[in-house]
Amino acid sequence: MTNDRPVRVRFAPSPTGMLHIGGARTALFNWAFARSNGGKFILRIEDTDTERNSDESLQSILESMKWLGLDWDEGPQAEGDFGPYYQSQRVDMYQAAIEKGMGEGWLYRCFATADELESQREEARSNKVNWQHDARWRELSANESQAKADAGDAFVIRFRVPVGECVVIKDHIRGEVKFASDEVEDWVAVRSNGMPTYNFVCAIDDSEMQISHVIRGEEHLVNTPKQVMLCQALDMPVPDFAHVPLILGSDGKKLSKRTGDTALGDYIKSGHPDDALFNFLCLLGFAIDDKTTVFSRDELLQNFELKKISKGGALFDTDKLNWICGEYIRNTSVDDLCTAVAPFMVAAGYQLAPELLAKLVTALQPRANLYSHFSEQAAGLVSEVTYDEKAKKELSKEGVLQYLELVAAQLQDGEWPPTDFFDLVKQIASDNEVGVGKVMKPLRCALTGALGGPELADVLNILGREQSISRLAKAGQLV
RNA sequence: GGCCCCAUCGUCUAGUCUGGCCUAGGACACCAGGUUUUCAUCCUGGCAACAGGGGUUCGAAUCCCCUUGGGGUCACCA
Numbered sequence A: 001m002t003n004d005r006p007v008r009v010r011f012a013p014s015p016t017g018m019l020h021i022g023g024a025r026t027a028l029f030n031w032a033f034a035r036s037n038g039g040k041f042i043l044r045i046e047d048t049d050t051e052r053n054s055d056e057s058l059q060s061i062l063e064s065m066k067w068l069g070l071d072w073d074e075g076p077q078a079e080g081d082f083g084p085y086y087q088s089q090r091v092d093m094y095q096a097a098i099e100k101g102m103g104e105g106w107l108y109r110c111f112a113t114a115d116e117l118e119s120q121r122e123e124a125r126s127n128k129v130n131w132q133h134d135a136r137w138r139e140l141s142a143n144e145s146q147a148k149a150d151a152g153d154a155f156v157i158r159f160r161v162p163v164g165e166c167v168v169i170k171d172h173i174r175g176e177v178k179f180a181s182d183e184v185e186d187w188v189a190v191r192s193n194g195m196p197t198y199n200f201v202c203a204i205d206d207s208e209m210q211i212s213h214v215i216r217g218e219e220h221l222v223n224t225p226k227q228v229m230l231c232q233a234l235d236m237p238v239p240d241f242a243h244v245p246l247i248l249g250s251d252g253k254k255l256s257k258r259t260g261d262t263a264l265g266d267y268i269k270s271g272h273p274d275d276a277l278f279n280f281l282c283l284l285g286f287a288i289d290d291k292t293t294v295f296s297r298d299e300l301l302q303n304f305e306l307k308k309i310s311k312g313g314a315l316f317d318t319d320k321l322n323w324i325c326g327e328y329i330r331n332t333s334v335d336d337l338c339t340a341v342a343p344f345m346v347a348a349g350y351q352l353a354p355e356l357l358a359k360l361v362t363a364l365q366p367r368a369n370l371y372s373h374f375s376e377q378a379a380g381l382v383s384e385v386t387y388d389e390k391a392k393k394e395l396s397k398e399g400v401l402q403y404l405e406l407v408a409a410q411l412q413d414g415e416w417p418p419t420d421f422f423d424l425v426k427q428i429a430s431d432n433e434v435g436v437g438k439v440m441k442p443l444r445c446a447l448t449g450a451l452g453g454p455e456l457a458d459v460l461n462i463l464g465r466e467q468s469i470s471r472l473a474k475a476g477q478l479v
Numbered sequence B: 001g002g003c004c005c006c007a008u009c010g011u012c013u014a015g016u017c018u019g020g021c022c023u024a025g026g027a028c029a030c031c032a033g034g035u036u037u038u039c040a041u042c043c044u045g046g047c048a049a050c051a052g053g054g055g056u057u058c059g060a061a062u063c064c065c066c067u068u069g070g071g072g073u074c075a076c077c078a
Helices: A021-036 A055-068 A091-104 A114-126 A142-150 A198-208 A218-234 A264-269 A274-283 A297-303 A318-330 A334-347 A354-367 A371-377 A389-395 A400-412 A421-431 A436-448 A456-463 A465-478
Strands: A008-011 A040-043 A107-110 A156-159 A166-171 A175-180 A188-190 A213-217 A240-244
Touching (some): A021 A040, A091 A107, A175 A218, A213 A218, A264 A274, A274 A297, A274 A318, A334 A371, A400 A465, A421 A456
Antiparallel strands (some): A107 A156, A166 A175
16 A cells, blocks of 8 residues: 655645644644655645735745744755746646647647536526536537637636546545546636646646655545546656545534634744644644653654544644643743743733743743743733732731731841741731731732732742832732 | 545544454543642542444454434635
8 A cells, every 4th residue: 555655745835825724734744754754845835826826925834834843855945856846937847748638638628618617507506406517628629629729719728537437546544535537527727827727736746746645634635536637647656645634623614713713823923832732733633642642743753654643523622722732831941931931021011131031930830821821921020010809809808907017027128039938927827816818818919919820939039029018018008 | 415534532532454451541621629828730539432223243442234423525726
C-alpha cells in the first residue's frame, strides 16, 4: 500500500483569507509526516483564483505557519528544485498539458455558457432530478470545435471522463476508496478566461513536484478521482492520499465562524501559547497512545503515523484547549513567560519594569490559561484599584477598620517584603479572638478590590510598601 | 436526492486491521471530598460509552450484512 518514493508532501493554501484552523492542522500533519520520515515539506501557493487573491492573505498565512513552528523546505522564501511554488507562475506547464490533452482528445471545448448551465441546474433541482453536466459538446468534432473557437465563441475546456471505469484511490487513513467514473462529471479544467482550475493544476503540480503523499482535508476526497484520472491521462505518477477528518464546530458541522473563531490568527491574538495550540490541534483526530495527552513536538515526531489519524470528524472543544493552554503556562519558566506576556502587557497599556513583571507573572501563573489573562488580571495590581460590589460589602463589615489599621501599622516598619506576613495576620486574628479569614478577607479586598486573587504576600510584593499602606488607608476611608 | 466518508462516555480518544488479556483504559468537562487566607493551582474519589438488528464463531467493541444516525460533496472556489 505504501509507495516507496522519497517522502515529499505539500500544504497548498490559497491566499484568499487567513489560515483556517482546519488548514493549520492539515499543514501540521503534513509537516509531522515529512519530519518524522526524513522527507520534504513543501509549501505551494494556489493562487489561480485571481479575483480573490491578496498579498495580505498570503503574508498572514506565512506568519501563522511560522508561529506554529511549521517550517517548510521548499516554497515561498525557500529555495527548491521544483519551483516556481506559486501556481500563477506555472502557467506554461499547464499550457503544455492543455495542448497535450486537446491533441489527444481527453480535453474538449464546451460552449455552454455559465447562465445556460445554471438554468439547467435550476430545472433539475425543481424536478428533483440529479443534475448531470451538459454533454452536448462532448462529441463535437475537432474541426467544428476549432471553427467555433476561431469564430470567437466563448468556451471552457472540460475533461473527457472515461466511461465505465473504476477509479481506486489509495488512502492511508481510509484504505481503498472506489469511485465509478460514470459518477464523475466532465469537470471544467480551463475557465473561459483561459485560467486552469484547481483540480487541473493541483494534480499536475503534485505530479511535477513529485509529491509522494497528498495529505489534505476530507472535503477533497470527492475531487480525488478527477485528479487521479488526469494523472493517468498525462501518464504521470499518482500520489498516495490521506484524507484527514474535518474539524467540526460545536454544532457538529464543518467549523465555521458561527460557532467560534476559525482563523489561527485569532487564537494567536487572544494569547494562546504556540506549543499548546500545536498540541491541541494534534489531539483533534490523533492520539499517540491510550495515555498521553500533553506532548512535545519531538514526542509527536517519534510517534507520528498516518494510520493513527482517526477517520471521524472531531468537535473543536474550547474547554480542552483552555485547559491545555493552562498546562503549558504552568510548565513554562517565569523568564520565558515574561517574554511571552510582555507584548500583551504593552498592548494593555502597562509599562512594567522587568522585576515587577516577573513578580506579577509568578503570582498569576497558576491562574492563567492565556497570555492575555496576565494583563487582564494585572488590572488591580499595577494600576489604580477599583472595588467590586462584593469587596465593598466585605469592607463594610464590623470591625474591619481596626484590622486594616493594625496591619498597616505592622507594615510601616520592618523588613520589606515581609517574610512572615501570614504569621502577622494570624497574630492579629488571635489577639482579637477571630478566625484568620475575618482579617484576611477584608485585607484582600482593601489591597486588590476583589475577593479572589493571588497570594496576599505576592500582592504586597507587587504593590510595594508605600502603595500597600496607602491602599489600606484608602479602603479604611471607604469604611 | 445521487455519490463518498464516518459511527466507543456530553467532548477528544485507546482498543478495531492481526476476534479472547475489555468487568472497555486515559484526558477534558461535570459532581463530591482534601490542601489553601480567597479564587486558582494541586491531590483523592465519583458519574459516564461499544447506535440498533441480524449473522459468522467456542468466543465479537473488534469480521460480514441490513437499518438508523451524522458528515462531506454535487461552481468557470479551492
